[in-house]
Amino acid sequence: MIDAAGLRVMKAIADEGSFTGAALSLGYSQPAISQMVRRLEQRTGTVLVERVGRNVRLTEAGQVLARHAVAVLSALDAAEEEVAAIAGLRAGRVRLMAFPSSSATLVPRALALVKQRFPDVQVTFTEAEPPESLAALKAGECDLAVAFAYEGTDVGRGEEDMDLFVTHKLLDDEVRLALPRTHPLADRDGIELSALATENWIAGCPRCRGHLLQMCANEGFTPNVGFETEDYVAVLGLVAEGLGVALIPDLILRTANHHDVVTLPITPSSRRTISVVTTADLQRVPAVQATIDALCEAAKAKPRVLASN
């Protein structure tokens, strides 16, 4: 019934004391004010201004509207400013989910980049493996997921609704064989997977275990998996103690290595692709886009860290 424009006009009339002044201050023409007031009067069914001589004066009801105008308009301005802040990266919240081994350096580096560039954008971070993080993304519980997919399977995921998601590849993560320094094969430059059919194996996270089984099946054998743990530090410990060998992504080795463990490239080579995943809608949110950018840059900066290691 009453709209903000009407209130703005009433306030301008109260401030300026005349229709003409109000028109000037609002950038309208004088008749616009005139009929705007008339509209308001017949909508409210009340006299809002009294025409006295060639000036006008607000009635009590008119003063009421003018008084409320400041409250309404300031609330409107506040809303506008707040979304403008989000649009202008002066505010905003990004809920990021990433799988554990990415949170070692890739994610912290990206978060630091975002914080440096847009100090008021808040990125919250939760660890989650790709299946859960993508489910959370779908459920609207996060805005961004850092996920990985092993070569062969699709980048975003191997699942059906890949077109719902938008993925940006961050980096390729080579899978290497980890074995004890004391192992007979430890001094080789590389090794064929098929030569490891009789080893005891240590498996990582469920997806990694699946990938291990898949690769071995391709080579014609079923690995003897003696241990399973999601903690790659534990995997390295187990390997170091000579309890078995493991396939470990290179990304993990950059931050956690063990002086009793040697890693070798394998044949056929295998890698996983690490990507950041979001939705088409969310990607258009500035803070989300900024976080994606930061992640991409953090990923590009990675190899140097690797080389120095």
Next chain:
Amino acid sequence: MIDAAGLRVMKAIADEGSFTGAALSLGYSQPAISQMVRRLEQRTGTVLVERVGRNVRLTEAGQVLARHAVAVLSALDAAEEEVAAIAGLRAGRVRLMAFPSSSATLVPRALALVKQRFPDVQVTFTEAEPPESLAALKAGECDLAVAFAYEGTDVGRGEEDMDLFVTHKLLDDEVRLALPRTHPLADRDGIELSALATENWIAGCPRCRGHLLQMCANEGFTPNVGFETEDYVAVLGLVAEGLGVALIPDLILRTANHHDVVTLPITPSSRRTISVVTTADLQRVPAVQATIDALCEAAKAKPRVLASN
């Protein structure tokens, strides 16, 4: 930029969880919501909803708008309600000015009527003689003036801008001669003004004094005015003490009389007209109209009071 309708829509979407639901709850069609959201999005330059499957979910910016919506809309409702209260006589303030002798019974009775009918309408009351009250009305310092004009002069006033004002006649007030009970003429049923040329006169308010001089001039003499006071009780006291005679409006005699004073009709008869004056704009304000009505009714009820006196 952002309008209340947009906020209302955002809130409805937040509440209903879908465009269709919002459309239903607001009485719009579904496409209306759809393009309303799109408009808002391109105005704010931000993504406000994410389309997930066949439902929608608000983004952070969208939630911000929905959250502010309640503040803005409630402020708007408050404004609307307040003017509706004024329009519906559940609120409102009337600033009434009346000349002193009208405040004895006429005004109190009218105020009581208003208070009984519309307990929440506040009538404030200030005493003022017609010249000042009408000036105040013109200056916007009051809404209603109870004024009087002596026969011959115009009802609203004798001045130029009578068409600015709207007047409602309340009652005619007969002017009577007040003289001491001991006066030789005190037992007459009436008296010619011309027979009083040699009396000592006591004059009331400036306008009354002017009227006295005018009447006497019409009868061919100039009254010998020994006292002037605006306080009619004082006039009666002076008359009672035999210090002179006076012309006193009947309205005053209804509330203030003196057992040593006798009043008589005079010839030529004279009366003043008591009216309530406002402006055309203010008359359309419900509370003002209600007060006018109450004054008219209070004036009609008057004669009975007089008769019983």
Next chain:
DNA sequence: TGGCTTCGATAACTTTCGGTTATGATCGCC
């Protein structure tokens, strides 16, 4: 897996509302 239902997007049309220009009426002032 294939229809059925439902939901959002889009297009095209219509109407109403809000605004401007032009003009008139009136007031206050010189």
Next chain:
DNA sequence: GGCGATCATAACCGAAAGTTATCGAAGCCA
């Protein structure tokens, strides 16, 4: 009494907002 300023009114114009009709797609259910 004329002049300048102010509000009101009329006529006109355009944009914006809402509607109907239709499409595409998603989820649901058998």
